[in-house]
Amino acid sequence: MTSRGYRAFQVFNALVLTGVVVVTLYPFATIVAQSFSSEHAITAGHVNVVPRGFNLTTYKKVMSDSAFWTNYRNTVVYTVVATAISMVLTTCYAYVLSKRQLKGRRFLIGIALFTMFFNGGLIPNYVLVTDLGLRNSIWAIVLPNAVSVFNLLVMKAFFESMPDELEEAAAVDGLNTYGILARIVLPLSKAVLATMVLFYAVSFWNSWFSAFLYMDRSNLFPVTVYLRNLIAGATGGADQGTASDTALQIGANIQAVTIVLTVVPILTVYPFIQRYFVSGVMLGAVKG
Amino acid sequence: MNQLSRRGFLSTSAGVAGLALAGCGGGGSGASSKVTSANRTGAMAKYGVGDQFKATVPLSFPIMLLSNANYPYKADWLFWSELTKRTNVTLQPTVIPGSDYNQKRSVMVSAGNAPTLIPKTYHPDEEAYIAGGAILPVSDYLDLMPNFQDKVAKWNLQGDLDQLRESDGKFYLLPGLHQDVWKDYSLAIRTDILQQLGLAVPQTWDDLTTVLRAMKKAYPDRYPFSDRWSTPPQPGANNLLALVGEAHNVWAGWSYQHAQWDASAGKFVYTGATDSYKQVIQYLNTLVSEKLLDPESFTQSDDQARQKFANGQSFVISANAQELVNHYRKDIAKISGATVVKIPVPTGPIGAAKFGSRLENGMMIANKAKDGKDFVALMQFVDWLWYSDDGLMFAKWGVQGTTYNGSVEDGTFKLAPDVTWAGVNPSGSKNLQVDYGFFNGVFAYGGSTKLLNSQFPPEELTFQNVMDGRKALPLPPPAPLNSDDREQATLWQTSLKDYVDQQTLKFILGQRPLSQWDAYVSELKAHNSEQYISLVNQAYQDFKKNHG
Numbered sequence: 001m002t003s004r005g006y007r008a009f010q011v012f013n014a015l016v017l018t019g020v021v022v023v024t025l026y027p028f029a030t031i032v033a034q035s036f037s038s039e040h041a042i043t044a045g046h047v048n049v050v051p052r053g054f055n056l057t058t059y060k061k062v063m064s065d066s067a068f069w070t071n072y073r074n075t076v077v078y079t080v081v082a083t084a085i086s087m088v089l090t091t092c093y094a095y096v097l098s099k100r101q102l103k104g105r106r107f108l109i110g111i112a113l114f115t116m117f118f119n120g121g122l123i124p125n126y127v128l129v130t131d132l133g134l135r136n137s138i139w140a141i142v143l144p145n146a147v148s149v150f151n152l153l154v155m156k157a158f159f160e161s162m163p164d165e166l167e168e169a170a171a172v173d174g175l176n177t178y179g180i181l182a183r184i185v186l187p188l189s190k191a192v193l194a195t196m197v198l199f200y201a202v203s204f205w206n207s208w209f210s211a212f213l214y215m216d217r218s219n220l221f222p223v224t225v226y227l228r229n230l231i232a233g234a235t236g237g238a239d240q241g242t243a244s245d246t247a248l249q250i251g252a253n254i255q256a257v258t259i260v261l262t263v264v265p266i267l268t269v270y271p272f273i274q275r276y277f278v279s280g281v282m283l284g285a286v287k288g
Numbered sequence: 289m290n291q292l293s294r295r296g297f298l299s300t301s302a303g304v305a306g307l308a309l310a311g312c313g314g315g316g317s318g319a320s321s322k323v324t325s326a327n328r329t330g331a332m333a334k335y336g337v338g339d340q341f342k343a344t345v346p347l348s349f350p351i352m353l354l355s356n357a358n359y360p361y362k363a364d365w366l367f368w369s370e371l372t373k374r375t376n377v378t379l380q381p382t383v384i385p386g387s388d389y390n391q392k393r394s395v396m397v398s399a400g401n402a403p404t405l406i407p408k409t410y411h412p413d414e415e416a417y418i419a420g421g422a423i424l425p426v427s428d429y430l431d432l433m434p435n436f437q438d439k440v441a442k443w444n445l446q447g448d449l450d451q452l453r454e455s456d457g458k459f460y461l462l463p464g465l466h467q468d469v470w471k472d473y474s475l476a477i478r479t480d481i482l483q484q485l486g487l488a489v490p491q492t493w494d495d496l497t498t499v500l501r502a503m504k505k506a507y508p509d510r511y512p513f514s515d516r517w518s519t520p521p522q523p524g525a526n527n528l529l530a531l532v533g534e535a536h537n538v539w540a541g542w543s544y545q546h547a548q549w550d551a552s553a554g555k556f557v558y559t560g561a562t563d564s565y566k567q568v569i570q571y572l573n574t575l576v577s578e579k580l581l582d583p584e585s586f587t588q589s590d591d592q593a594r595q596k597f598a599n600g601q602s603f604v605i606s607a608n609a610q611e612l613v614n615h616y617r618k619d620i621a622k623i624s625g626a627t628v629v630k631i632p633v634p635t636g637p638i639g640a641a642k643f644g645s646r647l648e649n650g651m652m653i654a655n656k657a658k659d660g661k662d663f664v665a666l667m668q669f670v671d672w673l674w675y676s677d678d679g680l681m682f683a684k685w686g687v688q689g690t691t692y693n694g695s696v697e698d699g700t701f702k703l704a705p706d707v708t709w710a711g712v713n714p715s716g717s718k719n720l721q722v723d724y725g726f727f728n729g730v731f732a733y734g735g736s737t738k739l740l741n742s743q744f745p746p747e748e749l750t751f752q753n754v755m756d757g758r759k760a761l762p763l764p765p766p767a768p769l770n771s772d773d774r775e776q777a778t779l780w781q782t783s784l785k786d787y788v789d790q791q792t793l794k795f796i797l798g799q800r801p802l803s804q805w806d807a808y809v810s811e812l813k814a815h816n817s818e819q820y821i822s823l824v825n826q827a828y829q830d831f832k833k834n835h836g
Binding site: 040067122123126127130212213216217218221225226228229230231 | 355357360361362383384385386388395399618
């Protein structure tokens with residue numbers, strides 16, 4: 001038996017959430033519509049959520065650019081490698097930190113926390129990465145961002161919530177620390193692992209700054225740098241001299257197509273991980 | 289014990305301070321061009337104007353390369369292979385997306401990691417790197433650059449170059465050099481409306497008022513003039529303000545500068561307080577109050593202005609060659625019989641004159657390059673590619689017989705039929721920029737008027753010829769501030785700029801009557817306009833005394 005107040009709340013809730021969904025989806029729907037529209041219709045402001053002057057030529061044009069695919073491949077490689085390394089490091093670090101009997105545990109947590117609040121700054125980081133010889137290699141992107149402290153803390157909380165008895169039983173049965181982690185703890189942590197994979201993968205997929213900073217050759221750029229140059233570079237002021245004497249402007253439809261192509265893969269992964277995702281974020285949140 | 293550690297601390301901090309000072313002092317040394325035989329690897333013994341530079345041994349120079357989104361960097365451009373063939377030099381590019389070029393340049397230079405050649409720098413961006421000693425005072429080494437010197441002398445560019453000088457009398461940027469002041473921005477007018485009303489193309493700003501009045505009479509329901517380019521922080525309608533300002537010989541709109549040179553008094557005065565500036569405001573105020581100029585011109589987005597023009601709600605709008613052809617013509621295509629042209633910039637009280645700098649963005653050279661074995665060859669190479677006639681032609685149009693035919697000098701220049709560029713030869717299979725790497729903003733800018741004109745279609749050429757016929761007014765003398773004063777000046781400038789912009793808009797829109805002009809001028813003084821100007825005048829005097 002639901003009270004009237006609760007029903008009113010539900011209606012209100014549904015309205016607000018529908019509003020949020022519309023506000024969130026509308027810009028994206030516009031971009032998708034633009035990607036299928038003619039450029040003339042876009043600049044005239046006729047495109048909302050329905051494509052006008054439907055055509056696929058822009059898709060063909062963007063997809064025939066070899067630089068786009070080179071950078072796309074880089075993004076996939078960087079994301080896969082970086083996510084794998086991040087997962088290994090974060091899992092090991094979090095597992096260690098979840099053991100209350102560990103000596104120096106607070107110090108190890110302190111080190112991680114410190115980096116949340118302080119960092120060396122742009123130029124010292126650049127000098128460091130350069131002097132380590134990481135520039136123009138995948139490691140410049142992977143290593144400095146390998147451990148996200150936020151993810152680390154979520155994972156630590158999750159491991160702490162596991163009953164100690166489980167691990168004790170495994171130890172009695174003859175497993176060492178690594179065996180316990182690999183054969184007992186991880187199989188029981190699929191939810192949090194899936195969540196972390198998603199967090200890392202999305203952040204590496206979307207990241208452009210470290211690649212922009214540390215990569216000096218265009219065949220090493222990820223697709224996000226390509227995309228950013230396409231959108232910001234077309235209107236930016238850095239190249240005024242040529243902007244005024246060349247009659248080229250990058251069409252709004254080319255930008256839209258590139259955005260759609262860049263977003264699609266990460267978007268298609270979401271539904272498959274989503275069920276882990278919800279439980280993964282909740283885990284560690286409610287705990288006695 | 290306690291005291292000892294405190295003393296230890298003091299001496300350590302003194303040491304740190306000393307190190308910091310030593311670091312700052314690094315840039316000051318090397319006053320004159322001291323090139324020894326140790327710097328001559330690959331250099332040509334005899335290199336002068338008209339000579340083809342070719343390194344005597346193969347050399348390679350690192351360069352920062354802005355990758356333009358319109359024509360992204362490719363390693364197999366004909367530009368690279370042909371450059372190496374002609375000069376024996378291979379450039380090693382650090383490719384930077386154009387979207388964030390300045391940021392990466394800043395990081396690389398500050399980290400001491402910059403490539404030798406750092407092009408596409410707009411004055412005064414280079415000033416940020418001078419104190420650190422990271423960039424070369426190029427003015428000390430001009431004797432290695434015969435073509436540069438030749439162009440400066442031939443085109444009488446000394447005054448323009450002086451604008452780049454710092455308080456030490458040197459400049460740190462090798463700018464692109466134009467033979468003449470190049471004007472592109474003006475107004476676009478619907479010529480079919482002019483014809484319909486029996487009006488001629490306006491020659492002066494007063495003519496424009498007459499034309500707008502006639503348009504208003506025929507179409508009382510709309511504003512005949514609705515303008516664009518109102519991006520903050522300027523007051524809005526920035527091109528219009530700049531153009532009217534130029535006709536009155538005063539900085540305004542997006543050309544606004546705080547210090548205006550008063551030649552008769554021989555000193556700088558504060559721009560926003562001058563009578564000329566008042567006349568500019570008065571003119572625009574008249575247009576607004578007679579409802580000839582859309583008051584939204586100062587606030588609306590470019591797209592809004594374009595849409596009004598496209599729908600026939602307005603007949604006049606700011607333009608450059610590119611906007612005219614790429615947008616306005618296409619926008620009004622749906623109005624039957626509608627035609628639009630870019631008119632020569634209307635003239636004002638100073639007559640058929642123009643002013644502006646003839647310098648383009650330019651190149652910084654890393655300071656460490658001067659100790660390199662191939663330093664002389666480097667300077668000769670830069671001189672050839674960016675300043676010799678052959679180098680300029682090569683960077684812009686490519687290779688004769690392959691990408692173009694004929695010559696710019698005798699007017700027979702023509703792109704090769706299969707090469708397309710900016711709407712020329714639209715059916716061509718190869719793009720001059722995308723596929724060949726020529727006409728690249730990193731390498732091709734500046735040059736003679738003939739070279740510049742070779743890129744224009746006949747219509748734009750007519751406009752250019754009118755503008756070329758106007759005499760260029762002299763630039764103000766240099767008044768470079770030293771770095772301490774610059775900081776103070778920047779603080780003053782920021783609040784002054786806000787205030788001038790705000791009040792300019794209020795006066796133009798009639799929200800503040802022009803009778804309050806004197807009150808406004810004293811308000812400027814409250815914002816330190818006089819202190820600022822005396823700082824500039826002091827810098828002018830100092831520079832004249834030390835380097836004049």
